[in-house]
Amino acid sequence: MSEKSNRKIAISQGGGFFKDISLRIKLILRLMGDNRVNSVLKLMPIGSLVYLVLPTDLLPINPIDDAVIVWVATYLFVELCPPAVVQEHLEALNATRKVMNNYQETSSQDMEGEIIDAEIIERDGEEK
Secondary structure, X not given: OOOOOOOOOOXXXXXXXXXXXXHHHHHHHHHHHOOOOOOOOOHHHHHHHHHHHOOOOOOOOHHHHHHHHHHXXXXXXXXXXXXXXXXXXXXXXXXXXXHHHHHHHHHHXXXXXXXXOOOOEOOOOOEO
């Protein structure tokens, strides 16, 4: 009866801390816009952001409790969303990330060793 689900929603793929956070935010935004996600669940991230801007706090440790509440609410939101929907959005985001990484690698390799020569010309047509 009490089987543990084998859900593994892993975001980190060696992208670094800030890339992982941006990916998590993009995932949450995509899930918020998805009609397959329950509307009540969508209140969790919104409620945590409302709590963040309210002047009253539940705990006296201001920045820490705010960060913990936002993190817990967004974590639970992703975990409680349908796994197939989360996986679909994660795959789309990771595919976009791979395309961007490939583009950046090829464009930096194309520019490697090239010298670009140019003149600076002011708007009135005189050379500097």
